[in-house]
Amino acid sequence: MNTAATFPLNAWYAASWDAELKHELLARTVSGKKIAFYRTLAGEPVALEDACWHRLLPLSMGRLNGDNLVCGYHGLVYNPHGRCVRMPSQETINPSACVRSFPVIERHRFVWVWPGEPALADPALVPDLHWNANPGWAGDGKVIHPACDYRLVVDNLMDLTHETYVHAGSIGNDAVAEAPFEVSHGDHTATVTRWMIDIEPPPFWRIQLGKPGNVDRWQIIHFMAPCTVAIDVGVAPTGTGAPQGDRARGVSMWVINTITPETEKTCHYFWANVRDYRVNEQRITTEIRDSITKVFHEDEVVLEAQQRAIDEHPDHIFYNLHIDAGAMWARRLIDRMIAAEGRAPRSAAAE
Amino acid sequence: MRFDTNWIKAVVQATRDLTPGIREFTLAPEGGATPYPTGSHLTVRVLIYGRPDLRHYSLIGEPREGCWRIAVKREDPGRGGSRYMWSLPPGARLDVAPPDSHFELSRDAPEYLLIAGGIGITPLRGMATALARRKVAFRMVYAGRSRSQMAYVDELAADLGPRLEIVAEDEQRTIDFAAEFARLHPEAESYVCGPIGLLEAARQAWQRTGRRPERMLYETFGSSGRYAAEPFLVRVPRLGLEVEVAQNITMLDALEAAGVGVLADCRRGECGLCMLDVVAIEGKIDHRDVFLSQRQHAENRKICSCVSRAVGGAITIDPPWRGDPVLE
Numbered sequence: 294m295n296t297a298a299t300f301p302l303n304a305w306y307a308a309s310w311d312a313e314l315k316h317e318l319l320a321r322t323v324s325g326k327k328i329a330f331y332r333t334l335a336g337e338p339v340a341l342e343d344a345c346w347h348r349l350l351p352l353s354m355g356r357l358n359g360d361n362l363v364c365g366y367h368g369l370v371y372n373p374h375g376r377c378v379r380m381p382s383q384e385t386i387n388p389s390a391c392v393r394s395f396p397v398i399e400r401h402r403f404v405w406v407w408p409g410e411p412a413l414a415d416p417a418l419v420p421d422l423h424w425n426a427n428p429g430w431a432g433d434g435k436v437i438h439p440a441c442d443y444r445l446v447v448d449n450l451m452d453l454t455h456e457t458y459v460h461a462g463s464i465g466n467d468a469v470a471e472a473p474f475e476v477s478h479g480d481h482t483a484t485v486t487r488w489m490i491d492i493e494p495p496p497f498w499r500i501q502l503g504k505p506g507n508v509d510r511w512q513i514i515h516f517m518a519p520c521t522v523a524i525d526v527g528v529a530p531t532g533t534g535a536p537q538g539d540r541a542r543g544v545s546m547w548v549i550n551t552i553t554p555e556t557e558k559t560c561h562y563f564w565a566n567v568r569d570y571r572v573n574e575q576r577i578t579t580e581i582r583d584s585i586t587k588v589f590h591e592d593e594v595v596l597e598a599q600q601r602a603i604d605e606h607p608d609h610i611f612y613n614l615h616i617d618a619g620a621m622w623a624r625r626l627i628d629r630m631i632a633a634e635g636r637a638p639r640s641a642a643a644e
Numbered sequence: 645m646r647f648d649t650n651w652i653k654a655v656v657q658a659t660r661d662l663t664p665g666i667r668e669f670t671l672a673p674e675g676g677a678t679p680y681p682t683g684s685h686l687t688v689r690v691l692i693y694g695r696p697d698l699r700h701y702s703l704i705g706e707p708r709e710g711c712w713r714i715a716v717k718r719e720d721p722g723r724g725g726s727r728y729m730w731s732l733p734p735g736a737r738l739d740v741a742p743p744d745s746h747f748e749l750s751r752d753a754p755e756y757l758l759i760a761g762g763i764g765i766t767p768l769r770g771m772a773t774a775l776a777r778r779k780v781a782f783r784m785v786y787a788g789r790s791r792s793q794m795a796y797v798d799e800l801a802a803d804l805g806p807r808l809e810i811v812a813e814d815e816q817r818t819i820d821f822a823a824e825f826a827r828l829h830p831e832a833e834s835y836v837c838g839p840i841g842l843l844e845a846a847r848q849a850w851q852r853t854g855r856r857p858e859r860m861l862y863e864t865f866g867s868s869g870r871y872a873a874e875p876f877l878v879r880v881p882r883l884g885l886e887v888e889v890a891q892n893i894t895m896l897d898a899l900e901a902a903g904v905g906v907l908a909d910c911r912r913g914e915c916g917l918c919m920l921d922v923v924a925i926e927g928k929i930d931h932r933d934v935f936l937s938q939r940q941h942a943e944n945r946k947i948c949s950c951v952s953r954a955v956g957g958a959i960t961i962d963p964p965w966r967g968d969p970v971l972e
Contacts, residue, residue: 344956376858384936385934385936387910387935388746389746391748410753
């Protein structure tokens, strides 16, 4: 058992996009667990421990035979529950022969896996990202694999001040860094709300809105422990009532992020952008996805450099600023989940 | 999955006699009792005539107040593990391996049937609680000689109500497997733990219903047979040996002690590595393994020496030793 942990195990983690998972084997590590994923012929997702019961060869090196997985070494056959249903050269099957099967569920265009105690895997705990699979919203996304602690990505998303400096050419401007913000939290969520009133919109938003003049811009960041950040963003012409709740003349977008720890220092970062305007124009979907790909690559460069700097300064710990309140609530909620599993959280990233 | 063993020290916190022949042990391991999937067992280091050996005991229910619980049936004609356990008073120390699981309850069957025979109730006790909590369709059939000799009957009756059926021999009752299986959902799973006769009857009845074999799960530690264990002689003509197998040791141990090369791994009748060719048999073979099929048991050409025994005389076997070949 780890003496200190950076992520809980009792949580649903996104393991793949819906379209990534096919009737073929996909090897992916989720929260340190090596898992072989596939879909049955009926399309149901399956998640099995990626090591044969017999000689531990990764099952992801085997092949599928109908709904069953055949080990690529000696041909032991496992069903979607991880039970061995065939052994070579014997008339019976060893009753102990099985590999662990993980609870898995498909929802909001992602396939989610629960690496912890199976009895606790309540489908109601899947983060609510319903905008990602809703006809009123259009968009798409990708997955990237940054070489950093997933919590550095959470930190990044919980304070968008960095847009001004990391993404100066697209979505950032001085208003983001200077506007005041409010932070609140619950038992499982933390929220950072920032309104920028009567500002000149940055280039990306000018194009999306397609109208001249100053705007009211919002960024409402919803953290759902341990690693999902759904950000409600948009702009509306100033004076049309958006801060009071009328967004009818503006444009809204959800920036969906769920960052699955792969190991303590690598992660799978699934993101999507969905919008409530021009929802039938695939061109807009593709253009936004391409431009966000570039924006998030700028983040990836920073996050990986930050992880290297942390590793190069093992005796240094972070300072925290006022702007870090959202990230600090997120980390506190993560640490609570880890502590609830009877493990010690490793709360300072650079210890 | 199999894991390397890290032995830990445990103290017998309390003992409780569940029936005249079954004693429950509450064990406090150093560092606290870790949780385990229901159906798991503990491996315990026992001493038999001063010689260390290992025994596996199913864990009862869930960890409670930092302790694990096991229940041990006293087998006076047994190999000595239970007599050792019964000799331990509260406060005694012993070495245990952390819980291991070969008999795990699945998460998503539409219906479950638990079948317990005698001391085989131990891994199923926790499964019944887990299923009751899940609110899934299930029943437990629990067979034994008489209610007074069956552990946990009262608490199970309280927990399960009409979902529990007690089948006591002294009430002239036996399990009607065909009827039990006929009323199950087509994708139901059955979990069986009990003496080999009950297990074999259940497996055969299951097969006759045409149900998939992997939907019947069972556990056996290879410790029960159709006949009581008795001493017997093993003739090994290829090596010019005759080996006595005492009533309280296994044929495998006796052969190893006599210097006969035999492979073994699971030592509970599952893996088949200790299987030997049978040349002749005087009396009967009490097949106690689950590696060989029913057909192979009937043939009597192989014996799994870790658990199976000869009854009523002697057995002649041929070990795999052939000397070193001269290659030309």
